[in-house]
Amino acid sequence: MDSFKFAEVERLVELCAEKKVKIATAESCTGGMISEQITSVSGSSAVIEFGLCSYSNRIKHEILGVSKETLEEFSEYSEQCAKEMADGARRISGADIAVSTTGVAGPTGGSLEHPVGEVFIGISFEKGVFAKRFLFSGSREDIRRQAAKEALKMLMFSVCDNIPH
Numbered sequence: 001m002d003s004f005k006f007a008e009v010e011r012l013v014e015l016c017a018e019k020k021v022k023i024a025t026a027e028s029c030t031g032g033m034i035s036e037q038i039t040s041v042s043g044s045s046a047v048i049e050f051g052l053c054s055y056s057n058r059i060k061h062e063i064l065g066v067s068k069e070t071l072e073e074f075s076e077y078s079e080q081c082a083k084e085m086a087d088g089a090r091r092i093s094g095a096d097i098a099v100s101t102t103g104v105a106g107p108t109g110g111s112l113e114h115p116v117g118e119v120f121i122g123i124s125f126e127k128g129v130f131a132k133r134f135l136f137s138g139s140r141e142d143i144r145r146q147a148a149k150e151a152l153k154m155l156m157f158s159v160c161d162n163i164p165h
Contacts, residue, residue, distance in 0.1 A: 006152045009037045015159055016047035023155065024050040024095035026064055026085040028076070028102040029119055031055070033148035034155075050093030054085065060102075064088030077103055077114040082122030082131040090124040097125040097158055099151050103134075105143045119147040123158050 016023060025034045025048075035051035038044050052063065057076050060066040065088040066081055074080045085100035103119030110116035115135070122131040132154070136146040 005040075006037050006149050008156055009152060010041050012152060012156045012159065013038060013041040013044050013047055015156070017043060019159065021047060021097060021159055022049040022093075022095040023047050024089040024093035024098040026052050026054050026089035026098065026100040028054055028060070028085070028100075029105045030101040030144050030148045030151065033144055034099060034101070034151050037148060037152060049095040050089060050098075052089060060085060063092070065091070075114065077118060077120065079120050079122075079131040079133060082120035083124070083129045084122075086122035086124035086131070087129050097123065097155065099123055099155050100131075101147050101151055103143075103147065105140045105147075107140060117143050119143065119150075121147065121151045121154055123154050125158060 027034055032053050038048050054060050054064055057071050060076060061068060064085050066084040070080045070084055082100050082102050086098045090098035100122040101119060104110050104114050104116050106116030117136040119134045119136060120131050134150055136143045
């Protein structure tokens, strides 16, 4: 992780502190990278409310509230799952905004339906919830870093444009 630093993470923390916005994370394939980036900034305790590494479907269901139907019909590698993970993290933490990641970092575990590098990132906030699909390439570490970077960008966009002061 030493060489990985999202350039705008300091600004994200500063902006969240100014707006009094609390952040929650529910990370699967990124395994805590988003929380690590945020908490690497001095003053992050004013904005980070909750972080959960939810690798197993049991935790996605029992803790975050992802429905069994979503996991069975769409799988843990889906837009629906990312949305429910983000919603669950925001609901149980009381945070203003939550981000989630779920996908296949590889090099194993991919399929025709869900290839290595496929990642879904979800955002939940008062105005609603959305998720976006990405297809990253490279090593496992490359994919995880790209996903964390995109998740932080999505958080920044959501805080800048959609959450009032």
